[in-house]
Amino acid sequence: MVPLSLFAAWHWNACQAQSALKLSGVNRVGHSIEAGMKYVQSHGDGISARYEMFILNTSSESISIEKNASPLINGREPQRWHSEGALSWYHFPAQDMSHPKRIPPGALMVWQFNGKDDRWLSSTGYSLKTLDLDTMVADSPQDLWIETVHFTGKESSIRPDRADIHLFNRSTRGYRMEHVVFWQAAPGGPWQFLFPGTPMMPTAALPSDGRLHPGGNSILTIGSDRFRLGQAAIQVSLVDSIGMRRELWAYLKVRKEAFDISAGWANDPIDGKPAFLKPAFLKTLKALYINTAHYSGQPGFSDNDSLFGIQPLRFFGHLHPWQRYDLDSLLPRIHGIEFLGEPQYGGGTPVDPQKVLMQLLPFAPSRIPTTLTHSEERIWRYYAGLSDFPHYDAYRVSAPSADEWTLYDRWNGRRIAWGAPLETIGDMTRSLKALNRPMPIAYWSQGPHEGWEVYGGRRLTSPTASELRLQAYHALASGITSLYWFNLSYGSMRKYPALLEPIQRIGREIRLLEDFYLTGSQWEYRRTFENAKPDWDLSSFVSTEGLLLFALDLDYRADPVTKTFVFSSARPAELRFRVPDWVEGGWELWKLEKDGLKRRTWSRISDSTMALKDSVNEVGIYILTPDSGTSNLLQEKWRKLKKREDDLDFNPAVDPTHRKEFMGWKPGGK
Numbered sequence: 046m047v048p049l050s051l052f053a054a055w056h057w058n059a060c061q062a063q064s065a066l067k068l069s070g071v072n073r074v075g076h077s078i079e080a081g082m083k084y085v086q087s088h089g090d091g092i093s094a095r096y097e098m099f100i101l102n103t104s105s106e107s108i109s110i111e112k113n114a115s116p117l118i119n120g121r122e123p124q125r126w127h128s129e130g131a132l133s134w135y136h137f138p139a140q141d142m143s144h145p146k147r148i149p150p151g152a153l154m155v156w157q158f159n160g161k162d163d164r165w166l167s168s169t170g171y172s173l174k175t176l177d178l179d180t181m182v183a184d185s186p187q188d189l190w191i192e193t194v195h196f197t198g199k200e201s202s203i204r205p206d207r208a209d210i211h212l213f214n215r216s217t218r219g220y221r222m223e224h225v226v227f228w229q230a231a232p233g234g235p236w237q238f239l240f241p242g243t244p245m246m247p248t249a250a251l252p253s254d255g256r257l258h259p260g261g262n263s264i265l266t267i268g269s270d271r272f273r274l275g276q277a278a279i280q281v282s283l284v285d286s287i288g289m290r291r292e293l294w295a296y297l298k299v300r301k302e303a304f305d306i307s308a309g310w311a312n313d314p315i316d317g318k319p320a321f322l323k324p325a326f327l328k329t330l331k332a333l334y335i336n337t338a339h340y341s342g343q344p345g346f347s348d349n350d351s352l353f354g355i356q357p358l359r360f361f362g363h364l365h366p367w368q369r370y371d372l373d374s375l376l377p378r379i380h381g382i383e384f385l386g387e388p389q390y391g392g393g394t395p396v397d398p399q400k401v402l403m404q405l406l407p408f409a410p411s412r413i414p415t416t417l418t419h420s421e422e423r424i425w426r427y428y429a430g431l432s433d434f435p436h437y438d439a440y441r442v443s444a445p446s447a448d449e450w451t452l453y454d455r456w457n458g459r460r461i462a463w464g465a466p467l468e469t470i471g472d473m474t475r476s477l478k479a480l481n482r483p484m485p486i487a488y489w490s491q492g493p494h495e496g497w498e499v500y501g502g503r504r505l506t507s508p509t510a511s512e513l514r515l516q517a518y519h520a521l522a523s524g525i526t527s528l529y530w531f532n533l534s535y536g537s538m539r540k541y542p543a544l545l546e547p548i549q550r551i552g553r554e555i556r557l558l559e560d561f562y563l564t565g566s567q568w569e570y571r572r573t574f575e576n577a578k579p580d581w582d583l584s585s586f587v588s589t590e591g592l593l594l595f596a597l598d599l600d601y602r603a604d605p606v607t608k609t610f611v612f613s614s615a616r617p618a619e620l621r622f623r624v625p626d627w628v629e630g631g632w633e634l635w636k637l638e639k640d641g642l643k644r645r646t647w648s649r650i651s652d653s654t655m656a657l658k659d660s661v662n663e664v665g666i667y668i669l670t671p672d673s674g675t676s677n678l679l680q681e682k683w684r685k686l687k688k689r690e691d692d693l694d695f696n697p698a699v700d701p702t703h704r705k706e707f708m709g710w711k712p713g714g715k
Contacts, residue, residue: 065104066113066178069153070280070294072097075187076160076426077479079472083452084423090130093160095430095480097296098173098182099278100154107147112176115139116156119171123158127399133161133427134398138237141406145235152238153228153278155296159398159430188216191295192262193524193566194279194483196272198301203376204274205301208267209589210281211483211566212257212293220257220283220291222247225267228278229299236276236410244282245269251589252627257283261625262568266589274299274376274412295483298433300414302485304559305380306552307337307361307529309489313536320535321346324355325710328695331356333545334552335533337380341365347378361529367411380527381416381434382408389421389428389447398428405431418489421447422473429480437477438489438531441465441516442610443497443506450501455579456603462501463608467515468572468582468599474523475570485527488520492530492548493541503608507540510547511612511663515597517551518664522584522595524567528555535710542697542708549698553686554637554666557679561668564588569623572599585622591632591675594622596665615662626652628669633676637666641683642676 074095078088102108115122115137123135135158138144148154156173165171170183192213196205208227214220224244230236247255248268257263265281281293308330312319320326321343330338341362346352363384364370370379385404388396401417408415417432419425425437439446442464450465470488478486492513497506508516517528530548538545555562565588573580579599586593601612634647634657645667647657659665670676690696697707 066108066148066175067101067103068098068173068178068180068182069101070099070292071182071185072099072191072294072296073184073187074429074480074482075166076429077476078426079422079469079476081472082422082469083449084447085449086423088423089427090161091163093162093165093426095159096157096165096182097294097430098156099294099296100156100178102148102150102152105150107149108177110138110144110146110148113138113148113178114144116173116175116178118158118173120174131160131162131164133159134402134431135159136402136406140403141237144237149238151240153240154237155239155276155278157296157430159427161427186216189214189220189257189283189291189293191279191281191293191483193485194295194297195485195526195564196299196302197563203301203373205272205299206268206270208269208272209564210265210267210279212263212265212281214257214259214261214263217259218285219259220285222250222255222257222265223282223284223290225265225282226280227269227272228280229273230275232273239276239278242271249589251587252625258626262566262587264564264587264589272299274301276409297484298414300412300433302526302563304555304562305337305359305527306335306555307339307380307527308333308335308358308533309339309492309529309531311335311338311533311535312340312343313534315535319343319346321358322352323535324352325695325707326535327352327355328693329538329545329697329707330358330533332690332693332696332698333533333549334556335530337361337527337529339383339529361416364413367408367413371411371413376412379413381414382411383416383418385417387418387420387438389419389424395424398431401428401431416487419477422476423447425477426480434485434487434527435477435481436487436489436527436529437473439470439473440491440531441467441470442491442508442512443500443503444491444494445497459603459605461603461608463503464501464603464610467512467601467610468519468579468597470516471519471523471570471582471584471597474520474525475567478524486525487527487529488525489529489531490517490520492533493537493544494532495534495537495540501608505607505609507537507544509609510544511601512610513544513547514551514664515610518595518597519582521555521562522567522582522586522597523570524562524565524586526562539708539710542704545698545704549690550639553690556686557637557682558593558666558668561586561588561590561593564590565593568592568625571623575600581618581620583620583622585624587625591671592624592628592669594620594665594667594669596620596661596667598661598663612663615660617658617660618665619656619658620661620665621650621654621656623653624655624669628655629671633670633673635668635670635676635679637668642668642680
């Protein structure tokens with residue numbers, strides 16, 4: 046079934062006299078599991094999919110919602126499918142007690158459910174029926190989709206003025222774009238009803254002809270002052286060479302995205318007082334590029350311009366009631382709503398995803414994004430799509446884990462209980478992103494933490510600098526747009542001060558490249574092997590700023606004495622990355638090293654592959670830019686970041702005197 050387009054729906058309405066709801070489009074996101082992850086339990090009930098159905102009132106009159114509140118799916122109520130284990134969660138008007146009673150003419154609603162077994166992957170699709178709707182939802186080919194949508198804007202505004210839409214085409218046909226339509230709620234109107242904006246064309250595109258070639262990807266940049274914060278549907282209309290139309294749909298909350306770096310639960314009391322009331326602690330967070338923390342405001346800090354001005358920390362907490370926070374004056378201070386903990390653990394028994402939905406639903410009218418912490422790849426497909434900004438936590442050394450570390454056969458048959466392969470962070474990042482597309486995702490990365498115990502005989506209860514850096518970069522190379530350190534309390538940093546400089550370096554590198562992360566998407570990931578052993582994880586990341594290329598060293602060993610992961614010094618490598626065919630030979634290649642950007646040479650192997658030779662120490666970060674203008678801007682930004690650090694009056698990450706003061710800092714002191 047070809048989804049009915051917006052204009053076809055209007056034409057149908059003009060030619061028909063009866064009042065009815067119509068299915069205008071479907072976004073199906075198939076489930077997947079990471080075969081390389083190791084668990085004691087299996088991955089569960091099989092593979093299914095998540096569905097978003099875009100339901101349009103094509104009539105000239107309003108329609109009763111009571112008669113359409115809970116549709117039958119294949120002849121049965123969704124609650125029955127859920128109770129029998131066929132659905133993990135579902136969202137129809139019946140669950141929303143505040144839902145308006147009538148559907149206005151021309152209004153679009155988004156109905157959703159997340160399957161739990163393979164009956165929803167039937168080639169015949171499924172039926173959807175209410176009093177005013179009777180249709181089949183076909184299981185169309187999953188060869189063309191909206192991969193990622195980023196909204197960004199000027200620092201002076203709370204609203205975005207730009208959308209970057211990444212389209213992936215895995216079909217054998219090429220397409221040209223007709224237009225993009227953003228469906229949004231009427232100003233001041235119910236969030237459940239969306240109305241179409243004026244069809245828009247990209248202000249820029251990659252490739253520049255705006256075409257989506259067979260097997261390729263493209264980026265559409267839409268510049269507009271009409272984006273409003275809140276729920277929205279995106280409709281991309283494409284046409285192939287013989288005039289066949291494809292409609293791509295997605296549903297997400299519009300927000301102006303920023304790359305936030307969180308200190309986690311950093312506000313632990315010091316001498317009975319919250320840490321955020323200590324100027325020296327705030328200055329330390331500033332030195333580490335931290336701009337967010339897990340809190341909902343702290344009296345004496347967030348309402349104190351003097352202290353808050355040292356290092357403003359964005360709110361990342363319950364934010365209840367949300368109406369107190371959803372103000373133009375406060376939105377720049379807010380990262381997201383988070384209050385559910387880790388429902389996949391739920392104190393030992395996972396919380397039903399349907400219950401999680403009902404806990405998040407009251408926040409749907411808010412302009413603030415909801416977040417959800419995923420913690421177990423084995424079952425997190427059941428929780429896909431529930432929040433606006435999903436994230437996960439997984440730590441690879443000396444920490445509790447959902448996977449079973451002794452099952453990994455990674456180091457010549459040796460099994461260890463104190464750590465897991467660092468590259469599984471990348472595996473889990475790609476998994477969570479695929480399950481929740483096109484929404485952006487974040488990652489809780491392992492930092493210094495004073496609370497973990499001894500695992501597998503390893504005495505060091507925190508990561509080494511190398512272990513910390515690789516975990517963060519396996520996530521960054523796979524497309525996160527915020528990073529949360531677990532956990533930058535004063536006690537944790539004081540216990541492991543050697544990690545301050547590596548954390549600062551990662552923060553500096555994120556700030557340098559954040560525009561790439563906030564407009565980009567992973568183009569290709571590839572793992573290479575040498576003599577049947579893992580050698581490199583290679584990621585090419587395409588954005589409107591240029592390309593990021595990551596080479597992550599997999600040739601590390603599990604030292605049996607220190608029980609740490611040990612990397613060799615820099616080793617030579619010939620690296621091959623897949624790149625778009627519109628990347629030209631004159632593009633400049635730069636490597637980001639500890640002391641700045643260094644020029645490198647590269648060559649094209651084929652239309653889709655480039656190669657470079659270099660010496661890489663743990664993480665190789667390369668930037669491919671179309672001209673010297675981009676690289677000059679990056680060079681200048683690097684100099685400003687370094688000057689910022691040099692100008693700090695308290696920087697224990699690198700200053701020995703400040704480090705000594707930080708280590709000897711007593712309660713009540715500076």
